[in-house]
Amino acid sequence: MPVTIVVPQLGESVVEGTIGKWLKKVGEPIAKDEPIVEIITDKINIELPAPSAGTLGEITAAEGVVAQVGEKLGVILGAGESMPKNGSGAPAGAAPQGSAKAAPSTPVPPRSEVPQGDAPLGAVAAGSRMTPSAPMAGGGGATTMSAPPTPLPHGGEPSEDGQRLSPAVRKLVKENGVDVSQIRGSGMGGRVTREDVVTHLEARKVAGSAPGRAPAAAPPRMPAGTPGGPSPAPAPAAARAPVKQVPVPSYAAPGAREETVEPLSQVRKMIAQQMTKSKHTAAHCTVFDEVDMTSLVEMRGRMKEKVLRDYGIKLTYMPFIVKAVVRGLREHPILNASMTDTEVHYKKYYNIGIAVHRDQGLIVPVLHDADRKTLLQMAQEIEDLGTRARGEKLKLEDIQGGTFTITNAGMFGATASAPIINVPEVGILGVHLIEERAVVRDHRIVVRWMMTLALSFDHRLVDGTPAVQFLHRVKELLEDPENWLLDAI
Amino acid sequence: MTLPIPVAPAPADEAAVPPIPAYDLGRVPYRAALAFQRRAVAARAQGLAPDVLYLVEHDPVLTVGRSGGEANLRLPAGDYARLGIEVVDVERGGDVTYHGPGQIVGYPIVALDALPSGRDLHRYLRDLEEGLIRAIATFGLAAERRPPYTGVWVGSHKVAAIGVAVRRWVAFHGFALNVDPNLRHFDLIHPCGIRHLGVGSLASLLGAAPSRADVSARLAASFSEVWGRPVQLASADFAHV
Numbered sequence: 211m212p213v214t215i216v217v218p219q220l221g222e223s224v225v226e227g228t229i230g231k232w233l234k235k236v237g238e239p240i241a242k243d244e245p246i247v248e249i250i251t252d253k254i255n256i257e258l259p260a261p262s263a264g265t266l267g268e269i270t271a272a273e274g275v276v277a278q279v280g281e282k283l284g285v286i287l288g289a290g291e292s293m294p295k296n297g298s299g300a301p302a303g304a305a306p307q308g309s310a311k312a313a314p315s316t317p318v319p320p321r322s323e324v325p326q327g328d329a330p331l332g333a334v335a336a337g338s339r340m341t342p343s344a345p346m347a348g349g350g351g352a353t354t355m356s357a358p359p360t361p362l363p364h365g366g367e368p369s370e371d372g373q374r375l376s377p378a379v380r381k382l383v384k385e386n387g388v389d390v391s392q393i394r395g396s397g398m399g400g401r402v403t404r405e406d407v408v409t410h411l412e413a414r415k416v417a418g419s420a421p422g423r424a425p426a427a428a429p430p431r432m433p434a435g436t437p438g439g440p441s442p443a444p445a446p447a448a449a450r451a452p453v454k455q456v457p458v459p460s461y462a463a464p465g466a467r468e469e470t471v472e473p474l475s476q477v478r479k480m481i482a483q484q485m486t487k488s489k490h491t492a493a494h495c496t497v498f499d500e501v502d503m504t505s506l507v508e509m510r511g512r513m514k515e516k517v518l519r520d521y522g523i524k525l526t527y528m529p530f531i532v533k534a535v536v537r538g539l540r541e542h543p544i545l546n547a548s549m550t551d552t553e554v555h556y557k558k559y560y561n562i563g564i565a566v567h568r569d570q571g572l573i574v575p576v577l578h579d580a581d582r583k584t585l586l587q588m589a590q591e592i593e594d595l596g597t598r599a600r601g602e603k604l605k606l607e608d609i610q611g612g613t614f615t616i617t618n619a620g621m622f623g624a625t626a627s628a629p630i631i632n633v634p635e636v637g638i639l640g641v642h643l644i645e646e647r648a649v650v651r652d653h654r655i656v657v658r659w660m661m662t663l664a665l666s667f668d669h670r671l672v673d674g675t676p677a678v679q680f681l682h683r684v685k686e687l688l689e690d691p692e693n694w695l696l697d698a699i
Numbered sequence: 700m701t702l703p704i705p706v707a708p709a710p711a712d713e714a715a716v717p718p719i720p721a722y723d724l725g726r727v728p729y730r731a732a733l734a735f736q737r738r739a740v741a742a743r744a745q746g747l748a749p750d751v752l753y754l755v756e757h758d759p760v761l762t763v764g765r766s767g768g769e770a771n772l773r774l775p776a777g778d779y780a781r782l783g784i785e786v787v788d789v790e791r792g793g794d795v796t797y798h799g800p801g802q803i804v805g806y807p808i809v810a811l812d813a814l815p816s817g818r819d820l821h822r823y824l825r826d827l828e829e830g831l832i833r834a835i836a837t838f839g840l841a842a843e844r845r846p847p848y849t850g851v852w853v854g855s856h857k858v859a860a861i862g863v864a865v866r867r868w869v870a871f872h873g874f875a876l877n878v879d880p881n882l883r884h885f886d887l888i889h890p891c892g893i894r895h896l897g898v899g900s901l902a903s904l905l906g907a908a909p910s911r912a913d914v915s916a917r918l919a920a921s922f923s924e925v926w927g928r929p930v931q932l933a934s935a936d937f938a939h940v
Binding site: 219220221222223224228230231243245248250251252253254255256257259553606607610611 | 724725726727728731764765766780790791792793816818819820821822823824849861862863864865866867868
């Protein structure tokens with residue numbers, strides 16, 4: 211039955227509402243309770259939930275129109291229904307899904323009414339039940355179905371006893387004449403797995419029952435009704451008969467391809483969302499450069515003990531890198547910007563996100579106003595942010611307002627990576643393992659502390675030249691820290 | 700980075716009157732809060748989160764509700780951008796609203812069925828006004844409604860604006876109470892399209908600005924009365940994320 215959408219009772223004193231935006235178009239599928247149209251009354255905008263599932267058949271109240279409570283706004287069609295004024299009377303036209311389950315009104319007799327083994331062609335819809343003993347040719351026919359959901363292998367049905375089986379399991383079941391309904395599935399959603407069938411077969415073997423049913427009777431490879439099924443061709447390789455069989459070790463016995471299923475954590479869902487959003491919006495491009503970190507390695511080596519002794523802070527390379535990055539961003543402001551469809555927003559503040567690995571999932575706490583902090587302040591704050599991130603003690607403001615991000619894939623040994631931009635930012639710097647490498651200086655091979663830098667930038671906003679120039683600037687600064695750190699500290 | 704959504708605590712046994720936690724999130728960029736609200740609504744509608752009252756403060760921003768139009772912006776749209784003020788179209792009802800530092804913006808993300816108003820939308824608006832009026836009254840100010848407008852006034856000064864959206868019968872958006880905002884910023888618009896009434900703040904009416912924490916506590920108390928459920932100020936420490 212088509213369901214009429216009306217302005218519902220929205221309160222004692224609400225008599226009418228203005229139609230806002232239609233959130234669905236005519237012909238669009240609708241789930242029950244999904245918002246379909248906005249109704250505005252006084253200071254409230256309510257998104258009207260769909261009274262039923264189906265497709266939006268008709269809109270009778272246009273946007274901006276004032277409608278009284280109870281007034282008709284449109285019509286939702288059930289599966290297989292069409293607007294009466296079309297008058298074609300062809301019920302199938304509106305429901306290309308071809309699912310008997312979704313369209314109870316289509317003239318498909320329920321399975322229970324179909325005499326077994328005598329199913330008329332076309333009466334068996336996908337997803338209905340068939341026992342393995344029913345004629346295969348009939349099951350696969352489904353001639354009235356406009357679109358069978360899957361090609362049916364071997365003229366067989368896609369489901370056994372309404373169960374979804376993998377092709378391998380289906381084959382095993384068929385070959386052994388197993389009634390799947392007798393097996394309790396241990397797979398996802400109670401699905402019968404290969405392991406279940408094997409266990410079932412073994413149990414059957416042990417029971418020694420059903421002697422009349424030869425297990426593993428040679429499976430017919432072709433549908434029985436196919437004329438002229440070729441007999442197995444003589445093996446062309448017979449001339450080179452093997453001397454030895456390839457040995458099969460015990461561990462190669464068919465085993466359970468085990469899977470476990472866990473719900474996604476809230477954190478993981480958010481990370482997934484953010485990552486996809488980034489890849490779908492930003493035009494990622496990554497450039498790499500090599501930095502000679504030898505001076506900085508030596509400098510930090512001289513500083514770190516004193517810093518630890520005097521301040522109790524572990525001095526890592528990160529504060530130096532942040533300093534260099536902020537300096538680079540000042541000179542190349544486009545990398546500290548963000549964009550809308552029509553505008554560029556240049557940020558005159560430098561909030562540097564630093565990606566932190568946690569067992570629960572990645573998080574990016576933000577070092578705010580990095581341009582106004584000393585090396586030691588930054589060292590302390592970065593350590594604190596990391597600790598609190600891992601201890602789940604971050605506050606909301608700790609993860610907000612970033613303008614550029616640094617991610618350290620080197621922490622676990624990576625020497626290069628192409629990071630994903632933390633949108634709406636437009637740049638992310640990947641820093642990596644600092645290791646001794648053989649490099650050429652003045653025609654001689656020498657050992658230096660080297661690190662790869664990777665800059666992913668949003669090529670929509672940032673051209674290659676400023677990106678490369680920025681990266682090169684960061685490299686220069688890191689290679690020669692004495693020259694600028696004094697006035698930057 | 701996206702903002703975390705609090706996960707629903709285990710429902711208490713005395714589920715008759717479940718409390719409504721109130722989190723003061725401090726300064727949150729408007730668009731971030733908007734995205735956050737939309738996710739929070741979805742979470743609430745799916746039963747993944749409890750009813751919550753978020754308190755925030757925004758950087759200067761003009762939001763244009765569904766009944767709004769450029770007519771109530773006093774300057775060409777581009778001028779606001781030059782002043783550093785964003786103009787954002789939003790799905791709530793109502794016209795143009797200004798948000799800025801010195802306001803307590805309240806976003807109750809609540810299932811209407813779990814409030815005294817039920818699905819009576821006007822009642823929900825009146826209850827929001829009532830909560831604000833009672834909180835303001837504790838400062839000795841006679842706050843009142845001015846039908847047919849929605850909002851709260853002290854004398855001829857509007858001190859709180861209201862605009863609400865409902866999705867899957869969960870309310871979002873909410874109210875903005877002027878504690879101590881820069882009142883000159885309101886000259887940038889005709890607040891809510893009402894051109895003949897002025898704007899005031901608790902600070903301008905009291906002569907001194909009460910603290911944000913103080914006002915928040917009074918709001919929690921008054922909404923506890925109005926909604927018949929304990930609104931409890933909680934620390935916005937997202938420990939579960």
